[in-house]
Amino acid sequence: MKRTPELFEKIEGYLTKTLPKEELIAFEKEIAGNQELKQEIEKHRSLHQIVSDQDTLEFKEKLKQIGDQVKKEETSTSFFSSFWKIAASIVVLFGVGTLLWYSLNNQDHTSDLYAQYYEPFPVEDISRGDGNVALQNIMKSYTQGNYNDVISALEKYPDSLKNTQLQLYLGNSYLNTKQEQKAIIQFKNIQKTSQYYENGRWYLALTYLKQGNSKKSKSILKEIVQYNGIYKENAVKLLEALK
Amino acid sequence: MNNTEDRKILEGIATGDEVIITAFYKKNLPYIRRYILQNSGREDDVEDVFQDALVLIYQKLKEDSLELHASLRTYFYGVCKNIWRNRLRKNKKMIITEDVLTNEEAVDPVVIENIEQKEREHVYRKHFLNLGDACRQVLTLLFQGNSMKEISNITGYSEGYTRKKKFECKKSLLEMIEKDPMYTELKITPEKE
Numbered sequence: 001m002k003r004t005p006e007l008f009e010k011i012e013g014y015l016t017k018t019l020p021k022e023e024l025i026a027f028e029k030e031i032a033g034n035q036e037l038k039q040e041i042e043k044h045r046s047l048h049q050i051v052s053d054q055d056t057l058e059f060k061e062k063l064k065q066i067g068d069q070v071k072k073e074e075t076s077t078s079f080f081s082s083f084w085k086i087a088a089s090i091v092v093l094f095g096v097g098t099l100l101w102y103s104l105n106n107q108d109h110t111s112d113l114y115a116q117y118y119e120p121f122p123v124e125d126i127s128r129g130d131g132n133v134a135l136q137n138i139m140k141s142y143t144q145g146n147y148n149d150v151i152s153a154l155e156k157y158p159d160s161l162k163n164t165q166l167q168l169y170l171g172n173s174y175l176n177t178k179q180e181q182k183a184i185i186q187f188k189n190i191q192k193t194s195q196y197y198e199n200g201r202w203y204l205a206l207t208y209l210k211q212g213n214s215k216k217s218k219s220i221l222k223e224i225v226q227y228n229g230i231y232k233e234n235a236v237k238l239l240e241a242l243k
Numbered sequence: 244m245n246n247t248e249d250r251k252i253l254e255g256i257a258t259g260d261e262v263i264i265t266a267f268y269k270k271n272l273p274y275i276r277r278y279i280l281q282n283s284g285r286e287d288d289v290e291d292v293f294q295d296a297l298v299l300i301y302q303k304l305k306e307d308s309l310e311l312h313a314s315l316r317t318y319f320y321g322v323c324k325n326i327w328r329n330r331l332r333k334n335k336k337m338i339i340t341e342d343v344l345t346n347e348e349a350v351d352p353v354v355i356e357n358i359e360q361k362e363r364e365h366v367y368r369k370h371f372l373n374l375g376d377a378c379r380q381v382l383t384l385l386f387q388g389n390s391m392k393e394i395s396n397i398t399g400y401s402e403g404y405t406r407k408k409k410f411e412c413k414k415s416l417l418e419m420i421e422k423d424p425m426y427t428e429l430k431i432t433p434e435k436e
Contacts, residue, residue: 003417005410016388043417050367051386059259059301060368063294066265070272071290 001036011044107212113241114210117234120176121168121199135160138169147173161186164196171203175210183207198229205235214242249315256297257304268293271316275323283331292330295365296322329358330425366426370419378412385409 001007013019014027031037051057123143134153141149150173160166171186184207190200201224208217221242224235255263276289284292299322303309311318371379377398384394395405420426 003414005406008410008413012385043420044413046363046367047371047413047416048386050364051371051382054383055305056298056302057368057372060294060298061372062259062261062264063268063297064372066261066268067290067294070265070268 001040003040007040008044011041014041015045015048106214110209110212110214110217110242113238114206117238118175118206118210121172121203123169124165138166142169142173145176147176151177151179161189164190164194164200168196168199168203171200171207175203175207180207180211198224198227198231201227202231202235205238209238209242218242246314249311252315253300253304253309256301264297271319274320278320278324279327282327284327288327288330291365291369292323292327295326295361298365298368299326299361325358326362329362333425362425366420366423370416370423373419374412374416377408378416381405381409382412382416 010019010023010027014024019027031041120142123139134157138150138153141147141153150169154160154166154170154173161170167186167190171183174180174183174186184204187200187204187207190197194200201220205217205220205224208214208220218239221235221239224231225239252263252267254260255267272289272293275293276286279289279292280286296319300309300319371382374382380398381394384397389397391402391405391409394400394409395402398405400408
């Protein structure tokens, strides 16, 4: 139903009982057959009732103001509490920053030492005479520093890792491709009974060093000193440097 | 009425005492907020329900029909919960965690007579108060029974402009009410009956 000024005036006249008699009769007839008009009239009636109750309107308006005021106070309280939260965060950030700076510095130190002491496990001619082309290729890649090729080739043949030397090559390849965690697994896997045990320990200590974990590195280095093998001299020096 | 404290607050509500109402507001809002937010409501709902419940109490005081069998606080919480549950039911979001209801509050379940009628009134009132000052003035004068001529005398507008203004204000008010999600729910009920 289209709302027009004429319709509204008729409804208002009807509700306030000010319509001339003839108009009223005609309008009542119209209402009787028009559900939509009936509803529209009910809306106007409600509106008249609500707006006529000025007391309640004023009370509701007062509540609205009080509600807004209460909300405002709540927000300003929470503003202050968030102010303190922010202040506290800044303090924490400073603390974390200092720590971070310290540990990054520390890491700089350990990675310098790592660079100073690390040398890839040297290639020995393990394929001597047996004509294993695949193995020869792997060693070639390793020597040339194509560590990713070494990794993908060795990972294809997990059985080959029963060979401790190959474990060392794989570990070194991981170490040179920023996969320290995998390197650690390889080096740790080298058994005490193996002739390459000391090599494994040495590279394990260097891996920890590379990770900036000087504590773990030191404990392995001490073990190497005890072992009294070819890496003892380097281990002592490194321990001294890590102090 | 239980005690002098409650009587004081009720007097404050009846007379529109801002200090008393503000104190009541601050003291009881957190409880209602918790209840409504825990029961699928939003912050806007909290304010609406809280204020509508107070309006209900105000009207009852005016009609002298308020009967308290427990403390005012208990009664007020009951009214708020009733309003909110009714609205949830309408929105078919009936997920009420009854554990929020403590025994104290459960003692005197408040029945709101003509809750549909009351809800309709809340919607109309809310939107009327959202109108601009000029609209409110013209409509208020109209509903007080003034003629267009009288209204134009009071407001200083020409009679033609007053007529135009009245129509536009009323039309936009009805449109705002119809757009209110609460209103749509209300509308359906009488048609079903």
